[in-house]
Structures are given as C-alpha cells and as structure tokens.
Amino acid sequence: MNNQKESGKTWKVIDLINTSTEYFSNRGIENPRLNAELLLASILNWNRVDLYVNYDQPVKPDEIAAYKALIKRRSQNEPLQYILGHTEFMGFVFEVNPAVLIPRPETELLVEHIVKSAAELCYTSPSIIDIGTGSGCIAVSLARLIPRSAVYAVDVSLDALKIAQENAVTNQDLENTPLPIQFFPYDVFSDWPENLPKKFDILVSNPPYIAQSEMPALPEEVLHHEPEIALCDGADGLKFYQRIFELSKNKIRVSWLYLEMSGSQPEKIIKTAEQYGFQNIQVKKDLNGIDRILSIRV
Template sequence: MNIKELLNRSDQFLAERGIESSRLDAEVLMADLLDMERINLYVKYDYPLKSSEIDSYREMIKKRAQRMPVAYIIEKKEFMSLEFKVAEGVLIPRPDTENLVEAVIEYCRKAELESPQIIDVGTGSGAIAVSLAHYLENAKVVGVDLSLQALKIARQNMEKHELAERMSILKSDLLAEFIKRGIKEIDIIVSNPPYISETEMEELSPEVKKEPETALKAGENGLEYYRRLIPEAEKVLKKGGRLFLEIGYRQAESVSSLFGDNWTDIEVKQDYSNNDRIVTAVLEKRAESKTN
C-alpha cells in the first residue's frame, strides 16, 4: 500500500467518526511517522509503505479516532515558530496564546528593559516561558507550575532550546514560593491561567476534554485563579512592574474589575480575531507580604 491509498482510507475512517479535520490530521500523522514535511507527501504519494509503517500509522489513526489530540499522538506542537514537546497531562499550547507572548515582547522592547526578570505562572509545557527567553535575549525567566508532569516537560523544552543559563523551572502554587522567599522586585508576571467555568467545561470538545482539567477549569465563573493571582502579584512585582493575563473572550470586564487601588494603566488587548484576549496592568503601589 502506498501513501496516497493509506491517506485516503484514513481520511474516510476519521471523517466517519466525526473528525472535522480528518484529511489534515491524517496527513500530519503520516508526515510525523515518515519524518518529513507534510507538503512532501504530495510528491511521494506512490511511495510504498513497509508493513511496520502501516501498523504504526494505524495505531496513530486509531488514537485520533478516539479523539486524542494530534499533538499528544505526535508529542509535539509548534508555538511562536518553535517546536515544543507535549504529552498527556500537560496543556497543549494554543495559537491564541501567542498574542500574550507578543504583548510581553513588545512591552519589553518599547520600555527598553535591559534584563527583565519575568515569571510565567502556570507554565505547563513551558511554551510561554521558553518563547520569552528565546526572543528576549537578555531576559531572565522562571516558569512555575504545581504539576510534576508539567515541570518535567517544561524542563525538557528549556533544555531543548538551550536556555538553562537564563531560565529556570520551579514548583510553586501560583506565586507562593516567591512570596515565601521574599522575592519582590520582578519586572513582569505573565500567565495563561485556567479560566473556563464549570458550565463551559461541559461544552468543550472531546479533544479538549482529554487535556488536564486542572489546566482548564477555574470554578463556577472562571475567575478563581485571577482572584488569587492578582493579590499575590502585588507582593512579588516591583513598583511599576506589569502583569499580563490571558483571559476568555467574555471575561475582560470581570477580570479588569478585580484590580484594586494598587493598580493602574489597566488595558484590554484583542487577539487576531478581534476578541478580548489579554488584560494587562501596572503595579502602582506594592502590597507587602505578611512574611516580611
């Protein structure tokens, strides 16, 4: 059997099971199996596949038919033009989150921060932290998470992109470890926290439901982590430091309202689809930690 024949059969098989992107997924999985660019499949349609390749590919297709995300099957995902390792138990990086990274990069360059100290809260695969360390050549970045699986994957991505000299991975429940250590002169805190409400969780696609619930679900109205993170950021950011938060497209007003008198310059930014995607604010007055 050649590439074209197996692709056609797999496309039909996935489509019959409700996979809307059946052809694309079949091609991505085939390209990964054969370690080639997807576009090269078209010029090698007549390439005869080995029985071992056919067996491996069928296992991949079977997983996709069971609604396992493609990124988990091939164990990688592109983000900010960089390749990241991903695995089950870790949130898959989304294109929307590139807006968050770009907003931080733009701010650092406009503010001419020479060596910004940045914390990425809820780092997951490390996509945000690694991207910031990669594109901001003098930045010092710490990615934090509570999940041991996420910390393991984030470290692998940090090492993959050779950023260990300017980047570190730390286990922490939001900013608890920084507060405990008395760290309070951070330039930027960035986070794509869980922000999906209990009601919205029920409406998610089967693929998204394969991802860790702890990285998605945020209480009854999706604001649980913002309510915790904003007060903690007041104890860790330096005066004039900035907090960047990714939000759900209907959360701009409710998240903005959580910033108290210690904050100024609250701004909502849109993504490429003109949906509200980021809330950012500047710390005008620091809140001292009880441990100080």
C-alpha cells in the same frame, strides 16, 4: 487498510492519505487531511513535503499497522498533539503530553505582545515570572526572544515542570547556550517561596480560567484528554486572577502584568482588576475580535 494488498491494490502514500482523510471527515475530525498527513509523516519519519514528493511510494505492512493505530487514537478524539508528542509554538517545537495543556494560537498573541512591549519599554535585562508555566511554552519563548532576560517559571505540577525543563533544553539556541530560565514548584495559593525573588519587571500567566459550569460544554478532546487542573479553577473562572492581583498588590513587586483572559467573561476579569485598584489597564483583542490579552501597569 486491512492488508498490504486489497483487490490487488498496493497501498501507496497517497492512498493512505485519501482514505484516512475521508475516515476522519466522516467522524467529524477538524482538518481531516492535515491530521492524516501529520500522522503518516510521523510513522514514516518524514515531513509533509516528503509525502507529496513520494506520494506514489508503497507503504510497508508494519508501517500501515502503526498508522492504523494512530488513526484509531485520533478518531477517539485523542488530541493530535499528544499523539505526535509535540507541537509548534512561536516557531519553536515543544514536547507535550497529557500532563500539560496544549499551547494555542491565542497564547502566541500574549507572547508577541510581551516581546513587543519589552522592546518599546527598552528593557535591557528584564526579570520575568511565568505563573503556571505548563509546557514552558511562554517562558521558553520569552527567554529566546527577549535578549538578556531572566525568567522564572513556576507550576504546581511536578510532571508539567519536568516537561517544561526538557523543552528549555531542546529549544536552546544554535550554540546550545542554556536558556536563562529557573523552574520552581509552587502552588500559587500558598505563601510566596523564600527561594523566589519578590521583584519582577513582568509577570505573565495563562491561568486556568474556565469556570466549573463551563466545563461540560468543552470539546470532547479537550474535556477528556487535557489536564483539568490547567483548564479549570474549580470555581467561577476568576480565582486565579484574584490571587495574581493579590500577590502583585501585597506580596511581590511587579512593573507589568500580562494575562491571557477567558473569551467568555473578559469583562468580569477586567472588573476584578479594577476592584483591586489597578488603573492603567489595556486590553488587546484576539484574531476573532474577542478581548483576550490583559496588560496592567502596576
């Protein structure tokens, strides 16, 4: 891939895909072909179908150079989503960068569960607060999927809030109707802000739940690239749950809590909820059979 021609060969789309797939595979990158295809599609400004339709098309030298730069970044374990600058979540496209956690399939289960529950509870215009909104993937998805909802999204990171606000704009409906979301900077461990309501139908959060002791075991692309503030609570992984339970008991009125749980210690999180006096507790497993979604009727 050093030159447009090597041994008289012109680099075509399929050649680049095959070569970079092997390169990624040899370096232990998961889903090597998918990575190779998405990176090349981003350089050519195509979708993946275009790659297959035009598999024998020659690639220009400047495009090859740009592709090689992305290949290098990915081979150094920079997350694919950060390189592309976006990812899909609940059928929507979200901008992501190192200021925000990359949305994950487990969190889609959380959103799906809330949407289903809201319909079953016959909410006509539910008020929802998303604590630690990050990219805004939860808040934006709920605003799009639950009719007439009023969503409040808070985060301690101003950089994250900026991304979330941009995602709220880019994910408006076909009529470009502004989403019913209000964004607020808020440190959950500080006093409840005067400019935020104190009554909500739903409180949702995917909090930083990785214990400090678990951090060294994370995959390199997570540990060295995603924001630690969104991953780890700096303690035992329970600190944010304890604070959310305290807020829900003493500071604000909430009808339902929906929380994503750590896969490593769901029992401790459930026990913590019980210690705060919550009784109507439901647990939903993820696709791997791990207790993942905690629902509490307050």
